[in-house]
Amino acid sequence: MAGLIPQGFIDDLLGRTDIVEVVGARLKLKKTGKNYSALCPFHNEKSPSFSVSPDKQFYYCFGCGAGGNALSFVMDFERLDFPEAVEDLAKQAGVAVPREERSDRRQSSAPRKDSPLYALLEQAAAYYRQQLRQHPKKQRAVSYLKQRGLTGHIAKTYDIGMAPPGWDNLMAHLARDSSEVKALIDAGLVVENEDSGKRYDRFRDRIMFPIRDSRGRVIGFGGRVLGDDKPKYLNSPETAVFHKGQELYGLYEAKQQNRQLQDILVVEGYMDVIALAQHGVTNAVATLGTATSEDHLKRLFRLVHSVTFCFDGDKAGRQAAWRALNSALPVLEDGRHVRFLFLPDGQDPDSMVREEGQQAFEQRISSQAQPLTEYLFRHLSEEANPSSLEGKAHLAALALPLIEKVPGSLLRRLLRQSLAQITGMDLNSVKPEPHKPGPAPSEAAPPADLDDAPPHWDEADWQPPSDDYAPVYEPSMPSRPEQPRRAARSNGRKGVDSPLLQATRTLLHHPHLAALALQANELADEDEDEARLLVALLDAAQKNPALSSIELLARWHGTALGEQLSRLAEQEWLLNNPSANLEQQFFDTINRLSAEQTERRIDKLLAKSANQPLSAEEKQQLRDLLGRQRAPKTDR
16 A cells, blocks of 8 residues: 655645645636635636635635635645645645655644744844844945845835844844754754854855745745855755745745736846836846756746746856756747847846836837747757758757657647748658656756757657757867777677677667766777777766767767767667667676776886886775776676
């Protein structure tokens, strides 16, 4: 029998969930005072009697009497049983559902309680606000805020505060004993030095920006330094209530200031959000030191149908925009809109809105923001100029895999039509297989463009290189020209590929094997062409595990290496021999390369020792290599 879902997890899940977002994703809600109303989904009615309370996190229908929390709403609306509804909410929150075996269920009837960290973080926010008003050294912080053009009203709206200089001000104010200090550590407000055991305030001499969840509770802080300390901006660490990869600064305030949000503007910093609000642009949010993720966009699209990204016009801003585009593609259902606004060089949203004011800034968004579709083709055309036949083919290779990530069938069809018009190609003959989603992106993963496993394509088609797919190195170019290349290993049978090429072909068609093999950097000394070809492919597949076969091909499209890989790719039929254990042959080849490289390194060190004493580091290296040589070999 499946394990029980711990009550503590359910409590925490409900604490993270905003019922307005859950219901709003399924019903059209209208703001009515403090609450929201809609036509009840559980009985037929012409006038709305269904009410949702964000304060109580509760819904109730005055017509049929249906009521409950976010979990019961999902159960009734989606017709799910309890575990399925928990799984649904957990998926939206980006967390896994734990299970436990427990015979005593009496604890499950205990009333739900919010984490004590919420109250502690709220007290910290109140303390920081008080310090900004009363601390003897407040003037530097006040002058900074005035210099940025902020009024007391906007500072109050966003609860801006100040962490005073000193090592233990907050700790002395909120903690009376060691258990309360421990709670401050759990909340991310106090740091404990692992070596010395000393404890001190995390935020010192900084402007403080409380970060709120969708229900308005303080879950963390961002701090902007006032002095010369580093880093310039500092965020709370991950805690039981704060997960920066899922939260957006200013989203709660944007919902409070707009009765009906139509569009959300995504910017890069706290001060951008606040400066825009100061000048009347109250729909801005910012990520918390991370790239915009697919989870961020799913959350935004539960509230609005249009999202606009605003980036600086420099190289870093355009790189961030391209990452955002890749995150947006898998959530672009029909009816959703994404746009990109690039500001002039040297400008950010803060400086821009202060210079030209609300009306001109909003006009800039309206007239200059590029639709995602336009930005997609414009960006790719910079790499693959469609003025030549080669450029058209390259552009199609780059664009098609990205287009296939779009779930909206109508938008995906229109994108293919646009690509066909640009390239003059008949894309009906280029038919990718149905998209097979990969594993969910982990939070530890870098903000790259590989959150979803790419679709699989016919091997005759090309798949794109992008900015993130630059080749590690070109094996056909010697990395050590002073050393002569060794002759390719021969298998003694004319017309039959060497084991190295067989292993390369196997890896090309089964990239997942790279994760099970030795790390490519352990084989980096190879200087034979065929070996370097295999090592280059292994390195690429290990650094980007989500790459498909055709994406690996496309990384070196137009190079000598690309031609070699293409020839191997065309020989897929050679992999269909049921008598050949190709996987084992692949690992045997990798192990042989490793053994030969170990032997060469040993010979080199022994030769050196005959002429001069080895250093301590070289002696240790020799011991390690000899130990590796004596170690029993495994299949993998």
